[in-house]
Amino acid sequence: KAGVTQTPRYLIKTRGQQVTLSCSPISGHRSVSWYQQTPGQGLQFLFEYFSETQRNKGNFPGRFSGRQFSNSRSEMNVSTLELGDSALYLCASSFRDGSYNSPLHFGNGTRLTVT
Amino acid sequence: GQQLNQSPQSMFIQEGEDVSMNCTSSSIFNTWLWYKQDPGEGPVLLIALYKAGELTSNGRLTAQFGITRKDSFLNISASIPSDVGIYFCAGQLFGATNKLIFGTGTLLAVQP
Numbered sequence: 001k002a003g004v005t006q007t008p009r010y011l012i013k014t015r016g017q018q019v020t021l022s023c024s025p026i027s028g029h030r031s032v033s034w035y036q037q038t039p040g041q042g043l044q045f046l047f048e049y050f051s052e053t054q055r056n057k058g059n060f061p062g063r064f065s066g067r068q069f070s071n072s073r074s075e076m077n078v079s080t081l082e083l084g085d086s087a088l089y090l091c092a093s094s095f096r097d098g099s100y101n102s103p104l105h106f107g108n109g110t111r112l113t114v115t
Numbered sequence: 116g117q118q119l120n121q122s123p124q125s126m127f128i129q130e131g132e133d134v135s136m137n138c139t140s141s142s143i144f145n146t147w148l149w150y151k152q153d154p155g156e157g158p159v160l161l162i163a164l165y166k167a168g169e170l171t172s173n174g175r176l177t178a179q180f181g182i183t184r185k186d187s188f189l190n191i192s193a194s195i196p197s198d199v200g201i202y203f204c205a206g207q208l209f210g211a212t213n214k215l216i217f218g219t220g221t222l223l224a225v226q227p
Contacts, residue, residue, distance in 0.1 A: 004157070033213040043158075043203065043217035044116040056214045059116060090157050094213055101212055103148055106157035 002027065004107035006091050012113045018079040021110045025072050025093030031055075032074040033104060034066060037088040046089075049074055050096060078112075086114045121204055121218030129226050134191040136221045138204035146207040147180050147187040148215065153200045161202075162189070194225050 005024040013019050025032050034046040045058040049068035066076040072093075078085055088111050092104035121138045128134060138147075146165055150158035162173050164180035164187060171178055177190045187204055204218040 031213060035215075041116050042118045042219055043205075043215075045214045045216075048213045050212075056212060058214065092157075092213070096212075103146075103160050103163045104213055104215065105160060106150075108155070108157045 004091055004093050004105055006089075006107040006110050008110060009108070010111045010113075012115060013081050014115055015081055015083060017081050018077060019081060019112060020075055020077045021089055021091075021112075023074045023076075023091030023093075023107060025074070025091075026095075026105055029093035029095050029102075029105075030072045031094045031096045031101065032068055032072065033092045033094075034074070034076050035090040035092065035106075036060075037090055037109070038086075043090070046076065081114045083114050086112060088112075117216050119204060119206060119216055119218040121221055123221060124219070125222040125224070127224045127226070128194055130195060132194055134194055134198075134223060135188065136202060136204075137186060137188045138206070138218045139186045140206055140216070141185070142206070142208060142216075143184040144206035145184075145209040147178070148205040148207070149176075149178050149187070149189050150203045150205060151200045152203065152220075158203060191223075194223075196225050196227050199223060199225050 007022045031050040033048040048056040052068045063079045068074045088109040090109045092106040095102040149161045152158045162178040169180040175192045179188045202221045205215040
């Protein structure tokens with residue numbers, strides 16, 4: 001079974017630009033979550049999607065947004081990039097069925113560098 | 116952003132030694148998870164804990180869900196070189212589904 005796939009693995013962008021990151025969850029997993037990892041703040045929750053709806057959102061500015069498609073694939077977008085947005089962005093998926101939610105399984109991330 | 120207190124921050128040990136690390140929180144958690152992250156990769160799930168007091172093993176790894184629901188411990192027995200990496204705890208609040216709060220991480224180095 002393929003794991004969580006994230007593309008691209010590396011990105012270099014300039015301040016003020018926008019970027020879109022892509023995530024394909026494990027087959028059968030319909031819940032997708034995004035996390036930002038930086039040396040200073042560690043792993044921080046961005047948002048969670050299930051059945052194409054945002055279910056939960058972390059404490060990030062509105063420049064950070066996401067969406068989920070009917071095939072459970074997800075994208076996140078960051079607009080008007082700032083130097084502080086440089087980070088490893090991790091996507092994770094889980095299986096949800098009623099009240100059951102499996103633990104998160106992470107992809108290998110997209111390393112974003114903003115210059 | 117919020118992070119859980121995880122200790123120790125780093126450990127440098129000899130192969131064959133046992134290792135212990137722990138996480139504490141001011142919040143009560145519904146679930147505790149332990150992940151390991153290797154350089155250039157995402158966190159990999161090691162153990163999931165769902166009940167206060169629960170003790171769960173996965174090979175040489177053993178983790179416990181604290182009775183107060185505010186802490187968790189991970190032990191690694193007879194460490195080997197491939198145990199090298201950063202270990203993270205993560206707590207899930209009641210009703211928060213996949214909004215995990217992660218610990219600050221423990222860097223483990225194992226000398227052959």
